[in-house]
Amino acid sequence: xxxxxxxxxxxxxxxxxxxxxxxxxxxxxxxxxxxxxxxxxxxxxxxxxxxxxxxxxxxxxxxxxxxxxxxxxxxxxxxxxxxxxxxxxxxxxxxxxxxxxxxxxxxxxxxxxxxxxxxxxxxxxxxxxxxxxxxxxxxxxxxxxxxxxxxxxxxxxxxxxxxxxxxxxxxxxxxxxxxxxxxxxxxxxxxxxxxxxxxxxxxxxxxxxxxxxxxxxxxxxxxxxxxxxxxxxxxxxxxxxxxxxxxxxxxxxxxxxxxxxxxxxxxxxx
Amino acid sequence: xxxxxxxxxxxxxxxxxxxxxxxxxxxxxxxxxxxxxxxxxxxxxxxxxxxxxxxxxxxxxxxxxxxxxxxxxxxxxxxxxxxxxxxxxxxxxxxxxxxxxxxxxxxxxxxxxxxxxxxxxxxxxxxxxxxxxxxxxxxxxxxxxxxxxxxxxxxxxxxxxxxxxxxxxxxxxxxxxxxxxxxxxxxxxxxxxxxxxxxxxxxxxxxxxxxxxxxxxxxxxxxxxxxxxxxxxxxxxxxxxxxxxxxxxxxxxxxxxxxxxxxxxxxxxxxxxxxxxxxxxxxxxxxxxxxx
Numbered sequence: 198x199x200x201x202x203x204x205x206x207x208x209x210x211x212x213x214x215x216x217x218x219x220x221x222x223x224x225x226x227x228x229x230x231x232x233x234x235x236x237x238x239x240x241x242x243x244x245x246x247x248x249x250x251x252x253x254x255x256x257x258x259x260x261x262x263x264x265x266x267x268x269x270x271x272x273x274x275x276x277x278x279x280x281x282x283x284x285x286x287x288x289x290x291x292x293x294x295x296x297x298x299x300x301x302x303x304x305x306x307x308x309x310x311x312x313x314x315x316x317x318x319x320x321x322x323x324x325x326x327x328x329x330x331x332x333x334x335x336x337x338x339x340x341x342x343x344x345x346x347x348x349x350x351x352x353x354x355x356x357x358x359x360x361x362x363x364x365x366x367x368x369x370x371x372x373x374x375x376x377x378x379x380x381x382x383x384x385x386x387x388x389x390x391x392x393x394x395x396x397x398x399x400x401x402x403x404x405x406x407x408x409x410x411x412x413x414x415x416x417x418x419x420x421x422x423x424x425x426x427x428x429x430x431x432x433x434x435x436x437x438x439x440x441x442x443x444x445x446x447x448x449x450x451x452x453x454x455x456x457x458x459x460x461x462x463x464x465x466x467x
Numbered sequence: 468x469x470x471x472x473x474x475x476x477x478x479x480x481x482x483x484x485x486x487x488x489x490x491x492x493x494x495x496x497x498x499x500x501x502x503x504x505x506x507x508x509x510x511x512x513x514x515x516x517x518x519x520x521x522x523x524x525x526x527x528x529x530x531x532x533x534x535x536x537x538x539x540x541x542x543x544x545x546x547x548x549x550x551x552x553x554x555x556x557x558x559x560x561x562x563x564x565x566x567x568x569x570x571x572x573x574x575x576x577x578x579x580x581x582x583x584x585x586x587x588x589x590x591x592x593x594x595x596x597x598x599x600x601x602x603x604x605x606x607x608x609x610x611x612x613x614x615x616x617x618x619x620x621x622x623x624x625x626x627x628x629x630x631x632x633x634x635x636x637x638x639x640x641x642x643x644x645x646x647x648x649x650x651x652x653x654x655x656x657x658x659x660x661x662x663x664x665x666x667x668x669x670x671x672x673x674x675x676x677x678x679x680x681x682x683x684x685x686x687x688x689x690x691x692x693x694x695x696x697x698x699x700x701x702x703x704x705x706x707x708x709x710x711x712x713x714x715x716x717x718x719x720x721x722x723x724x725x726x727x728x729x730x731x732x733x734x735x736x737x738x739x740x741x742x743x744x745x746x747x748x749x750x751x752x753x754x755x756x757x758x759x
Contacts, residue, residue, distance in 0.1 A: 200472070201472065204470060204472060292480040292483065292484060293480065293483050293484075293487075293575075293582075293583050293584055293585040294476075294479040294480040294481075294482065294483030294484070294573060294585040294587070295476045295477075295479065295480045296472060296473075296475060296476035296479065296587075313587065314479060314573075314585055314586065314587040315480075315585070316584045316585060316586060316616070317578065317581040317582060317583065317584035317585075318581060318582070319580050319581025319582055320580055320581065321580060321581070322580055328581075329581075331581065331584070333585070333586040333587060333613075333614055333616075347473075347476065348470065348472040348473040348475070348476035349470065349472075349473050361616055361617055362614065362616055363616055
């Protein structure tokens with residue numbers, strides 16, 4: 198019988214370790230084509246420059262090309278033409294119970310292989326409207342951005358998170374959509390749901406929210422699902438209602454409004 | 468690029484798909500739902516420890532619809548609860564013959580958001596009848612080496628041929644998930660549908676193992692519930708129980724086993740040593756008070 202190791206070998210050659218200069222931690226990535234496209238998680242590719250280490254030990258500088266924080270995907274580019282690209286399979290045909298394997302650098306151990314099965318496929322409440330692949334597989338933080346593959350070694354997802362012990366992967370079809378159409382519009386913020394709405398934790402200096410004068414500590418008066426729907430609606434300008442003023446009772450604060458102009462990210466990136 | 472691993476993968480996915488028609492999501496506790504299985508038409512079995520309320524229980528059927536369910540009864544001892552729904556459902560059929568350590572096993576559950584789910588592992592240990600720490604008796608001890616996530620309990624455990632081994636529970640062992648065997652489920656479902664509960668025999672005594680000077684072993688009565696079945700029959704503190712219903716009682720476990728064969732309300736003969744002489748006392752078995 199051809200076992201996991203043999204089938205995983207090709208997958209291992211298409212998996213890279215992603216490191217950021219001067220920063221702790223890192224993650225994994227998937228070589229998407231021979232000419233230098235490397236797919237990883239947005240939360241792994243947090244800087245414009247990164248370093249990618251191939252299976253054979255070669256280290257190449259990588260440049261951040263696209264980043265979609267909402268879908269947690271990023272595209273890195275390395276200057277190479279002879280990379281071993283992973284093969285992708287249709288994640289839409291995936292069924293619970295199918296055998297899966299993951300390659301990555303869990304806790305920094307490069308090339309580690311783990312195996313399991315597809316647990317379920319579907320959205321997760323509080324994590325946006327998109328489908329996730331949940332896998333009954335043992336992952337660790339360094340698996341982020343690395344491949345989840347089927348029993349033929351074809352990539353069916355990008356390992357992204359661990360929730361209640363289950364591995365969460367972005368389906369390969371969503372990754373293909375990102376690679377063909379670019380990142381979707383984003384506010385450029387880190388936020389957290391709080392009782393009246395969404396609390397802005399961080400605001401990226403060059404993001405759409407910063408341009409609309411939104412600041413950390415502001416609370417958007419909408420749910421996460423409403424925000425996702427608005428961002429995906431195709432509108433270029435969103436009117437957002439928010440509260441500002443720390444330490445005062447929310448009920449007393451005046452509701453403010455701002456217009457956020459979303460960059461035509463998809464057109465621009467092409 | 469065909470390979471045996473891909474063939475196994477297809478086999479596992481097909482087994483999950485076939486079984487998924489019998490598996491529902493059960494909403495009877497905050498935060499996490501659990502899973503349940505259509506055991507008979509209109510009758511769903513789930514893990515008792517996941518039922519935290521007796522009203523407003525709903526289940527998500529395989530087709531995604533939510534329907535109300537009523538709690539027909541539960542048996543904490545075996546961690547089984549029985550629900551009734553209007554919907555007939557696709558009840559499981561057959562059961563796995565002779566599960567053995569090493570057999571591949573799948574635990575199949577369901578959640579409202581993402582439908583059917585599966586985890587995969589092996590049967591890690593099998594042995595004969597086993598008493599749970601909750602006091603119930605399982606017809607077999609089926610230990611699973613697979614991960615049970617929040618929501619997996621109450622789900623269906625099958626082998627790769629799709630035959631049911633039983634129902635998954637994480638609450639009966641600290642070290643592993645277990646499958647509550649199909650034969651135990653059948654027995655408990657019968658009792659609950661007939662009486663609404665599983666009645667357990669009760670004497671109302673506190674016992675401690677002791678060894679007599681002639682090296683015989685017995686159980687000394689240390690406490691006695693006033694007006695309990697044993698007290699009514701004339702048992703006294705200090706009596707040493709030597710046998711119950713003809714079965715020697717060297718251990719408290721022996722008393723539970725002896726009571727299991729006898730229905731509540733029936734008289735059972737107790738052999739006791741009192742002041743150095745043997746006596747026989749008939750005790751009418753009571754029913755163990757329900758946990759509140």
